[in-house]
Amino acid sequence: MTKKIKSENKKTRHSKKPSAVSYHLKCAKTANGLTHFVMYGDVPKKKMPL
Amino acid sequence: MNNNRVISFSDIDADWKLALDADNVFWGVVPKKVDGAFMMPDDLITLYQKEREHLDKELHDFRFNAELNCIYIDPTDKCNANCPYCYIPSRIRKKGTQMTGQELDAVLTKIAAHFKTSSKKPVIVFHAAEPLLVKGILFNAIDRFHKELLFGIQTNALLLEKEDVEFMKKRRMGVGISLDAPEADINNISRATTRGNGNFEKAVQAIDWFDGYEGLNVISTVTKFNVHRLSDHVRFLHKKKVPCVLLNPVRVTRIPALKLKPDQKVFAENLMDAVDTAMDLSIKSGRQIVVGNFSNVILAIISPSARRMMCDISPCGGGRTFLTITAGGEMVPCGEFIGSKEFSGGNIFDTTISKAMNSKPFKEIRSRTVEKIEECNTCDFRHICGSPCPAEMYARGNMYKKAEFCDFYKEIIRHAFKLIAEDKVKYLLRKDSLAYMQYEYQYK
Numbered sequence: 086m087t088k089k090i091k092s093e094n095k096k097t098r099h100s101k102k103p104s105a106v107s108y109h110l111k112c113a114k115t116a117n118g119l120t121h122f123v124m125y126g127d128v129p130k131k132k133m134p135l
Numbered sequence: 136m137n138n139n140r141v142i143s144f145s146d147i148d149a150d151w152k153l154a155l156d157a158d159n160v161f162w163g164v165v166p167k168k169v170d171g172a173f174m175m176p177d178d179l180i181t182l183y184q185k186e187r188e189h190l191d192k193e194l195h196d197f198r199f200n201a202e203l204n205c206i207y208i209d210p211t212d213k214c215n216a217n218c219p220y221c222y223i224p225s226r227i228r229k230k231g232t233q234m235t236g237q238e239l240d241a242v243l244t245k246i247a248a249h250f251k252t253s254s255k256k257p258v259i260v261f262h263a264a265e266p267l268l269v270k271g272i273l274f275n276a277i278d279r280f281h282k283e284l285l286f287g288i289q290t291n292a293l294l295l296e297k298e299d300v301e302f303m304k305k306r307r308m309g310v311g312i313s314l315d316a317p318e319a320d321i322n323n324i325s326r327a328t329t330r331g332n333g334n335f336e337k338a339v340q341a342i343d344w345f346d347g348y349e350g351l352n353v354i355s356t357v358t359k360f361n362v363h364r365l366s367d368h369v370r371f372l373h374k375k376k377v378p379c380v381l382l383n384p385v386r387v388t389r390i391p392a393l394k395l396k397p398d399q400k401v402f403a404e405n406l407m408d409a410v411d412t413a414m415d416l417s418i419k420s421g422r423q424i425v426v427g428n429f430s431n432v433i434l435a436i437i438s439p440s441a442r443r444m445m446c447d448i449s450p451c452g453g454g455r456t457f458l459t460i461t462a463g464g465e466m467v468p469c470g471e472f473i474g475s476k477e478f479s480g481g482n483i484f485d486t487t488i489s490k491a492m493n494s495k496p497f498k499e500i501r502s503r504t505v506e507k508i509e510e511c512n513t514c515d516f517r518h519i520c521g522s523p524c525p526a527e528m529y530a531r532g533n534m535y536k537k538a539e540f541c542d543f544y545k546e547i548i549r550h551a552f553k554l555i556a557e558d559k560v561k562y563l564l565r566k567d568s569l570a571y572m573q574y575e576y577q578y579k
Binding site: 102103104105106107108109110111112 | 154161162163164165166174175176179182186190437438440441555556558569571572573574575576577578
């Protein structure tokens with residue numbers, strides 16, 4: 086998945102202005118809890134979104 | 136669901152037009168021509184029609200079906216600081232209720248039992264007033280419960296010692312250090328101690344001790360005093376290897392805080408500068424710092440259900456995905472309600488978490504949605520900002536009023552769309568986080 090995103094970013098960078106930009110991502114592995122004010126709970130083991 | 140709804144169009148800036156379905160945050164940014172005209176591609180409309188139902192469902196589930204997953208515990212009402220914007224009334228901070236070790240143990244046992252069948256461990260955050268005033272009982276409890284629960288702490292660092300830092304790192308705790316500005320004279324105005332000085336020296340020492348620890352966040356409350364220092368604050372913290380800073384608007388839940396409110400336009404300009412500074416520093420140095428509350432806005436657009444901070448969503452996470460337990464055991468939807476007894480869902484020593492979640496005050500907070508708020512109900516950005524915060528607006532006389540920082544949010548959301556259009560997202564989220572995400576669709 087990382088490779089795919091990287092190659093797409095590269096493509097965007099080197100192309101002319103696109104006719105539109107639109108996408109939607111889904112978090113494949115969420116952290117242990119959606120939290121409030123700060124991202125407590127993001128520490129363990131693996132890095133998480135944000 | 137309203138099947139007659141349409142995509143609305145608005146300007147992001149001179150270069151980009153935004154197409155948006157406000158009800159499910161389907162978005163497209165379209166380049167403008169020199170004369171300002173733009174062409175909405177037919178296949179973007181086709182994409183919208185294809186994805187609309189699925190986006191409706193995803194957002195609805197996230198707003199109304201997400202489970203409780205975080206509990207804030209205020210183990211003491213006492214505080215060694217005297218921040219002028221504190222949402223805890225001074226009469227409570229002075230009264231000084233605090234939990235005993237046995238009481239904290241009973242609370243954590245009850246929490247662990249409540250989440251016994253959950254697939255994810257809940258996060259327990261020790262929060263206001265100043266939890267390190269009772270650090271002995273906290274650390275003992277963390278040692279006992281660290282296999283069942285995840286822990287975080289928010290502290291002013293005044294009582295933090297080097298061995299505490301080692302303990303927190305060992306237990307992989309999330310840590311928030313309160314620091315409002317990169318210099319003592321400004322910081323200590325708002326982060327004042329009860330002895331009349333401030334926490335600058337101790338907070339900076341703590342940040343040095345954490346030495347780039349990935350669980351460290353610096354929490355800054357933005358007021359009229361520090362609003363012009365946000366970019367310099369980011370520079371200062373980047374040098375100190377801090378990976379994430381939150382530049383949160385001051386909550387005006389209590390009247391003294393209202394006097395500290397920054398001008399919204401000035402705040403938006405300075406926050407956007409701070410975000411640009413963070414991007415530049417991250418790119419040039421290879422060591423990243425993100426402005427967490429702005430990253431949350433980015434996520435609210437590109438992956439709404441992956442967002443992390445539950446203030447900026449409607450209904451907010453209070454009494455829904457998190458709750459607060461006060462030093463006396465009262466369960467309230469959020470710490471911001473600590474001064475309002477009418478919002479207690481019951482005392483944890485007498486009742487259950489499930490009963491509190493089903494209590495009238497908790498339901499009342501969960502029912503406060505942007506659809507019921509005048510102006511928000513027609514705003515394109517209603518599901519990106521969420522119109523925070525109910526406690527703040529309740530204290531101002533009417534929970535169903537639009538966000539205190541409405542204009543600020545509109546500005547930074549437009550800036551977020553601009554940076555997304557310019558393909559800057561990879562610099563705005565924590566490094567590698569995109570590796571945990573998958574495209575559900577992408578316009579090509």
